[in-house]
Amino acid sequence: MARKVLTSGIALLALMALPILVAAVPRASAAEAPPPNWSDARDLDFAGRGFLATRKDPKITTADGRVVWNLSDFDFLKASPPATVNASLWRHSALLARHGLFQVADGVWQVRGFDIANATFIRGKTGWIVIDCLTTTETAKAALDLVNETLGPRKVVGLVYTHSHTDHFGGARALVSQADIDTGAVKVIAPAGFVEQAVSENVIAGAAMGRRAVYQFGLFLPKGAEGTVGSGIGQSVALGTQTLAPPNVTVDHTGQTVEVDGVRLEFQITPGTEAPAEMNVWLPDFRVLDLAENGNVSMHNVLTPRGALVRDARVWAEYLTQSLSLYGDKAQVMMTSHGWPRFGHAEVVDFIAKHRDAYKYLHDQSVRMMDEGLTGQEIADSIALPPSLASEWYNRGYYGSMSFNARAVYQRYMGWYDGNPSHLAAFPVKDEAARYVQAMGGAQKVKADMAAAVASGDLKWAAVLGDKLVMADSSDASARAALADVYVSLGEAQENALWRNMYLTGAQELRQGRPKTQGVNLALDLIKNTPSPMLMDLLAVRLNAGRAGEGHVAIDLGFTDRAEHYRLTVRHGVLVATDKALPGDGPADLALVMPRQALLMTTFTPVKLADLVKSGVVKATGDIEAYNRLVSWLDPFTSDFPIVTR
Numbered sequence: 271m272a273r274k275v276l277t278s279g280i281a282l283l284a285l286m287a288l289p290i291l292v293a294a295v296p297r298a299s300a301a302e303a304p305p306p307n308w309s310d311a312r313d314l315d316f317a318g319r320g321f322l323a324t325r326k327d328p329k330i331t332t333a334d335g336r337v338v339w340n341l342s343d344f345d346f347l348k349a350s351p352p353a354t355v356n357a358s359l360w361r362h363s364a365l366l367a368r369h370g371l372f373q374v375a376d377g378v379w380q381v382r383g384f385d386i387a388n389a390t391f392i393r394g395k396t397g398w399i400v401i402d403c404l405t406t407t408e409t410a411k412a413a414l415d416l417v418n419e420t421l422g423p424r425k426v427v428g429l430v431y432t433h434s435h436t437d438h439f440g441g442a443r444a445l446v447s448q449a450d451i452d453t454g455a456v457k458v459i460a461p462a463g464f465v466e467q468a469v470s471e472n473v474i475a476g477a478a479m480g481r482r483a484v485y486q487f488g489l490f491l492p493k494g495a496e497g498t499v500g501s502g503i504g505q506s507v508a509l510g511t512q513t514l515a516p517p518n519v520t521v522d523h524t525g526q527t528v529e530v531d532g533v534r535l536e537f538q539i540t541p542g543t544e545a546p547a548e549m550n551v552w553l554p555d556f557r558v559l560d561l562a563e564n565g566n567v568s569m570h571n572v573l574t575p576r577g578a579l580v581r582d583a584r585v586w587a588e589y590l591t592q593s594l595s596l597y598g599d600k601a602q603v604m605m606t607s608h609g610w611p612r613f614g615h616a617e618v619v620d621f622i623a624k625h626r627d628a629y630k631y632l633h634d635q636s637v638r639m640m641d642e643g644l645t646g647q648e649i650a651d652s653i654a655l656p657p658s659l660a661s662e663w664y665n666r667g668y669y670g671s672m673s674f675n676a677r678a679v680y681q682r683y684m685g686w687y688d689g690n691p692s693h694l695a696a697f698p699v700k701d702e703a704a705r706y707v708q709a710m711g712g713a714q715k716v717k718a719d720m721a722a723a724v725a726s727g728d729l730k731w732a733a734v735l736g737d738k739l740v741m742a743d744s745s746d747a748s749a750r751a752a753l754a755d756v757y758v759s760l761g762e763a764q765e766n767a768l769w770r771n772m773y774l775t776g777a778q779e780l781r782q783g784r785p786k787t788q789g790v791n792l793a794l795d796l797i798k799n800t801p802s803p804m805l806m807d808l809l810a811v812r813l814n815a816g817r818a819g820e821g822h823v824a825i826d827l828g829f830t831d832r833a834e835h836y837r838l839t840v841r842h843g844v845l846v847a848t849d850k851a852l853p854g855d856g857p858a859d860l861a862l863v864m865p866r867q868a869l870l871m872t873t874f875t876p877v878k879l880a881d882l883v884k885s886g887v888v889k890a891t892g893d894i895e896a897y898n899r900l901v902s903w904l905d906p907f908t909s910d911f912p913i914v915t916r
């Protein structure tokens with residue numbers, strides 16, 4: 271018996287090996303997404319269903335009158351699609367631009383289009399339970415005002431954060447007071463790890479992500495048929511006051527139920543999906559399922575173009591399967607953190623299964639091709655959803671895309687390296703571009719080739735050639751102009767809102783140069799909630815090792831407001847912060863006793879330590895010059911670095 275098993279095992283191995291031995295080298299063939307299913311008009315119904323009212327004054331402003339959001343910014347989308355915008359994207363953006371208060375079920379409403387995300391209001395016995403509260407206090411207040419004006423005034427008695435992204439918690443302090451959170455009069459409910467994830471995602475890589483967010487969201491593009499038409503899951507980012515009201519109820523397991531004001535909320539915890547801390551909400555009293563940002567009106571990003579830690583498409587699909595298993599037999603309505611709901615039991619079940627299948631197809635087929643030897647770029651070129659999935663509007667790539675996400679799957683498992691030794695020691699982009707241009711016969715020849723590519727409609731190749739020309743010589747005005755034109759044409763053709771924004775922003779910067787640096791907007795609540803070790807990590811990555819050279823400083827820090835102590839040492843071009851001096855650290859040059867804010871002021875703003883010592887905010891013992899040396903080694907992150915030029 272054992273022998274037979276062994277033989278079968280070998281036979282199986284041989285069988286498995288056979289296709290590997292005989293398989294031809296896999297060849298990538300460019301895949302095109304099937305065309306949209308224009309006959310499917312369900313979204314027109316869903317996006318408008320239950321509309322009750324909207325705000326009369328389209329402008330939502332700060333107390334001093336600065337516009338945070340303008341409801342009429344996207345009125346242009348009511349027209350027919352122009353030649354400058356992909357028709358499928360135009361349809362999608364026009365639906366997302368609808369704004370106002372919509373009834374989702376008896377007792378459940380959503381305010382949509384007042385920010386990039388939705389705020390959901392559930393009627394309790396006495397007040398409102400709010401799920402997600404938008405990016406800013408200004409837009410959150412506008413949403414609550416509309417609800418109270420339309421449905422009768424009530425107080426907010428509960429607040430749920432579905433996940434740790436700013437567009438779902440930033441408006442909190444417009445709805446709830448700290449005193450009510452402290453006494454428990456208001457329940458603020460969040461998934462485990464919420465606060466840490468909420469503050470951490472943008473700390474260390476914040477400058478790079480901020481710069482690239484300008485591209486992703488088209489923040490400096492005009493809004494209109496020649497500019498940005500939206501962001502794929504919402505229209506734009508509200509630029510107002512962000513807050514973070516810490517939760518007083520933590521959800522750490524699926525099935526956990528919390529009753530708020532007579533309403534039962536059951537949670538499905540989904541960490542590591544669209545956000546590191548995320549959860550879905552089941553409302554058994556209303557038979558409404560809130561899929562947070564795990565369900566969307568577009569394929570989402572497994573890796574956002576602005577940059578982020580890569581997400582896991584496999585886990586994402588698994589949690590959607592669990593949603594189907596837990597609530598598929600009961601849910602009558604499915605709503606999400608962005609976009610419009612889907613109504614009817616059959617509709618909800620069909621959506622969850624097909625949305626799940628899209629992520630699972632993305633994951634499984636990317637890995638299959640990876641295991642067959644294709645590189646991330648080749649997989650991106652080959653992969654497309656089958657017509658049965660791609661024909662659903664919500665699986666199309668308005669925000670994420672199969673092409674970008676396939677490379678993200680590759681990156682998650684394999685990293686940046688494609689295995690080709692020729693790529694181990696590549697040239698810096700400017701140097702390589704100059705060598706290519708020379709090898710191809712010089713700039714004039716490359717320009718002629720580029721013009722021919724444009725004339726034949728091969729814009730992808732034209733962009734490659736134009737990029738080489740501009741990277742080699744950013745002062746070449748005609749190359750910049752030609753590349754900008756190609757980027758505009760590529761942008762206008764995109765179904766993906768972010769790709770459109772990125773191409774058009776690239777063109778804008780080629781034509782006009784880079785925008786001036788925006789001042790860092792320090793959201794006080796976010797900073798207050800950021801653990802000190804994270805701030806130390808941020809200081810460490812700002813240390814310019816070249817400037818520090820072999821310089822050495824050792825500083826003892828005591829934070830009076832936090833009962834925290836740190837030994838901060840720089841040597842060998844490395845900044846290390848520990849909670850006490852370690853063996854070998856030696857004596858400190860300087861000891862400082864101060865509120866933590868003083869560290870932030872002296873390392874993030876021009877405020878000088880000596881002035882804070884003089885005013886009595888900081889108590890210093892030792893050599894203040896040591897601190898000045900440290901500060902002089904920290905790079906400012908200006909967030910306006912070049913992208914389309916070098």
Ligand SMILES: [Zn+2]
Pocket residue numbers: 387435437438563607608
């Ligand atoms: Zn969001």
